[in-house]
Amino acid sequence: MAMAVVRSSLLRTALRRKPPTAAPPRRNFASAGHHSDEHETAKWEKITYLGIATCTVLSIYNLSKGHPHHEEPPLDSYLTGFRTRLLNLFPSLATAASLEEEYVYKKIVETHA
Amino acid sequence: MIESQRHSYHLVDPSPWPISGSLGALATTVGGVMYMHPFQGGATLLSLGLIFLLYTMFVWWRDVLRESTLEGHHTKVVQLGPRYGSIPFIVSEVMFLFAFFRASSHSSLAPTVEIGGIWPPKGIGVLDPREIPFLNTPILLSSGAAVTWAHHAILAGKEKRAVYALVATVSLALVFTGFQGMEYYQAPFTISDSIYGSTFFLATGFHGFHVIIGTLFLIICGIRQYLGHLTKEHHVGFEAAAWYWHFVDVVRLFPFVSIYWWGGI
Known part of the structure; x- marks a missing residue:
């Protein structure tokens, strides 16, 4: 009995113990294992500035040389354009399409009446 | 706690x-x-x-x-949840975008008779891959370098440098989006112009959409860094944004090579 009390009190003490407060190990970059964060910060800052300088030069070159002017893209929407092309290819569909449109329109009017 | x-x-x-x-x-x-x-x-x-x-x-x-x-x-154990959650999320995003790149390469590798049996399809004028498409690639890669700079600055406890780095990242991202908008405006084809137009705008458009989402994510991180929310021990939100941003800038290489370059010559 005494043994059980001791065991139970030990268990309670263990459960009530505060979680470990020691700081967990720091997470580092795999590629930066041998260098300090200060060194890596300075390195990546330089790489960024180099990238920005390269992109600025490329942008100036690209924008200054002009660009080709293509034919104006069609103004119609995707579905209208698709429909027009389909009807041009198959003129017999035009009658069927207009009949279907009329039917759908009638249905809508009936539903909302 | x-x-x-x-x-x-x-x-x-x-x-x-x-x-x-x-x-x-x-x-x-x-x-x-x-x-x-x-x-x-x-x-x-x-x-x-x-x-x-x-x-x-x-x-x-x-x-x-x-x-x-x-x-x-x-706590450290709670931080593991969003950390592990971010990984399958980004993998699923990679798969999502690869489906569109694959659609483009599938159509380009065996062009059908309806498009003239050639790629780019007959009658389609394409963008020059050496112009804006090439320029946009180092812009996005430089913003990837800037986000790594921000990450190291946070780990080194240099709060101000981290804010500057995030401003550089977001600025490059906005320039990318601006150039992409310009490219779309000048494109000599539309989304309805054959399988080329459909796959081009779907793939590059979804990539651009992810760039915009990543930019918003990084803007929030920049504001939080400015307010002193991120510490060298606790910056899970920033880490998720940085992973997302690296996914976006690495994925950019695939449409550049497969759609603009291989598909446009």
């Missing part, structure tokens, strides 16, 4: 945001269907649903920031 708590886990309080987000999503989908069919009030319901959804996102994330940054509920 609260002193009386005997474990490292965060037991969240009851929150109204899951149900409000669900109702917002329901209103958005029903409103969207109504809007696309001739039903009255569709646009109103869709707008209300979207506003409700955006509001829920704002307040829910506000609560998460309060719990993690101000109340200290996000």
